Amino acid sequence: MSTPTPPTPPSQLRQARQDTVALAVLIAVVLIGFAVTAWLVRRYDAVRAARAWNWQRDGAQALQRGYPRQAAEDYRNALAYNSDNAGYQFGLGTALFQSGELNQARHYFSILWQQTPQSGPVNLSLARVEAKDGNASAAVRYYHNAIYGLWQSNGAAQREAARRELIAFLLREGEETQADAEILALGATLPPTAAARIAIGQQLLAVGDNHHALQEFRAVLHQGANNYAVLVGAGRAAFRLAQYAQARTYLQRAVRLRPHDIVAAPLLATTSEVLELDPYAFGVSRPERDERVRRDLKIALARLHRCLPASPPTKAGGKAAAPAPAPLAKLAATGQALQRQMARGRLFHGPDAVSQTMGFVFQVEQATAATCGAPTGSDLALLLIARQRAGGGQ
């Protein structure tokens, strides 16, 4: 038989009732406290948000007016009231960057980057900071992040602008190979309009990628454009690739469009000279070739003569005003021998006569270019032929 539970004493019952009431009151107090606190915090947040918005508005205006220091101060005030606002942090970073406070700007952008590492604007800003601070590798990394990052609106245009900025940065840094790759990538993303292709072609020309530049210009020409810039670009690219016949065609068309232009005409003149002086050109007959060799030798000897000191050493051993550099003196001696052979009509005796004579011509042009400065006119044309024969363009 189980023992009956003793009745709960009245004092305990009273205490239990009091506890229940007290706990109910306590919970009611907590709930009222929650409501009051919530109201207070909401009001306070609203006041702070309004102050923050006013400060950021002032900051944005100061930035637009070109007062980045004032803008930074305003954005700091805004952040004091809304420290989590990414927009204000970005504004402060931008203001600091424009003020030249690179370390501080980097701090703020880095904080944003940690929150949204894929953000295009943040990466672009960090790229600019690093670029200005001379950290090329970090800058390129952030530029790439920006190009492949997320943009809230108008993403394609923003990415294109970021890549163009990267290309400009790489060109400033002398990183032409990387710049070339970026230009080609940019070309692939752009719509195939003439304007876009012309811009890409010109950028490729700037980094020395003449092959791709010529492709771009040809593509535009195939679209039916008869644009001066395209023709000059194509002519220049072909010229640099030593495709002189093509270059002359493009440049002639360009000059026809603008007869008095100072860009295409000199290039056309040089191109024409190359084509007229080149004894190895396709389709040149043997007499014509010999004639060209003779003409080239005369031009080279004249250049050598101009380049030698005013009073060359005499056979009698008379004293020269200034001694000629050893290579030039040697070339002068060889030149005199060739001149004598030419006078006797024996220049082309022997199987390698043309090669030997033209070899001498090329040596003269290269040596005089090194000693007496860049050649012009026919000498430039001969030098270009020499380089073409040696295997290089331009």
Add this chain to the structure above:
Amino acid sequence: MSTTSPGARPGVLPPGAGAEQVNRRAARKWAAVREERLFLFLAIVIGVIAGLAVVCFRVVIGWLQLYLLGSPLTPLAHRLPLVPALVGLVIGALLVLVFSGARGSGVNQTKAALYIYDGYIPFRTVVGKFITSALAIGSGQSLGPEDPSIQMGAGLASLVGRKLKLSRARMRLLAPLGAAAGLAAAFNAPIASILFVIEEVIGQWSMSILSAVVLSAVAGTVVERWFLGAHSLFTVPPFELRNPVELAAYAGLGVVGGFASLAFVKAVIWLRPKLKAMPRWTQYFQPAIGGLLVGIIAIWYPQVLGAGYIIINQALHAQFLWTTLAILAVMKILATLFSFTSGTPGGMFAPTLVIGALVGGAVGGFEHLLFPHIAAGVSAYVMVGMGVAFAGILRAPMTSVFMIIEISGSYTVVLPLLIANSIAFFISRSFQHTPIFDALTHQDGLDLPSMEERREEEVLHVEDAMQPPTSPVLQWSDTVASALTAAGDNAFVLVHGGGARWAGIPTTRLAALVKDGMGQHRLGEVLAASRLPTLHPDEPLEMFLREAGDAPLLPVVHRADDRLLGVATLSGVLATYRHADTPVPEMQPQKGLA
């Protein structure tokens, strides 16, 4: 208490008295169970209430700052000397006329409530603390909201306990719960808050209260995050220890921070009693004069105003030159000195962190200038500097480490933090024996337990009282007669029963056994049922008192092989307690005694 009826003989219960006793015991048990169940629930409720109070407190401070000092970070120049001074007048009047209990930071007042007033904090003090501290911090006095939050939390907990008519013992436990919740809500750092309350308020780890403190602190933090957001106080740039050699640079910060902390503590301890000793009517004006001085400093250095978390953020983001940071550190020390010693209610936590951050930034910037390849950016030094000042000024070493880890969210900072904090703590302790809170307590004429002294108290061990056995150690196989002969003048002899078994026998009993004709009996037969507890040298000395019973001595044996190392006697133990501060010559190791 006796409940026998009049005329009843002592020792004989009247009819029904037994049932009454049973009922009383049951009532006591019921009350204990009731309080036990209530306690954990109350821990959460108190945490929530304290959290709500602290949220309101912080919001009101922010609002007051907005309206008293203006919206820009740099307050308008014409408001600066006037606002803190005029508000100081109001605070002075309130403190003298209405809220006299609201003076001070709040930490000592909470400890006083705990240790002197059984956890009682008047509600008027809570209200007074809220109003006067909010006015002080909102008007730009160089004080923080954390310490007042501790007192407000404890005060609200006390109020709840009183309303529920809890026992005195429970009331004493409630105040730390409120304190932990208040601090956790103010700092958004629950772990550091729990540690601080245990390290500085309660003074000891006890599982019975730890769980309640944790619940309360968590509840307070949740409420704070609910309303004010989960973001930490500071946005800390990524930190990386580049080179182990850099630890030397942090050690340098520990040295500089330690001496800066020392200078601040010494100045507070020197100036405060002088101001307190001035005539009572000056107390109306002391907060105003403190505010005026702070306002004058702020005309040139507005960063010293208020709690100063914004300046910590700015220092973290390297917005100042090291020279500026050094000047600001000096100015912040002066401003906090004026504000605190003037009796204006408000806490020292935030100014301590700011001073540390500024000193850290200055030292970091200077070291970076000298050794750019060793010292990293300033941000890490700002963080470590905060911990250094916390360890050097408030002398809460554990809290200082965890607080910085918690508010920075960076574990990598722990190594430099440990090194720099230890050095600062050592310097501060070497040149200022009494911690600042204890010194302030003494200045207020109170005698509260010093937690640092408690931690530093020498714990006596058995080995401190251990001495070589004066009597021969007998074996189980020895006869009673031979034992009596061997005992000589000793009153008690030890008998080794082999292995870990020890027994003891008074010489008088040996003599009685011989007299009874049992002289040839083996000791083992006589002491078969007897066993003497043994001690180990590393055990606390109080173990002797717990274990000895009637035995005048106990054997002290080696933990590994139960070899006898010596004995502990009652007289030796008492002498060791009496002369605890006098060094006792070490006993030479005794070998082969057993």
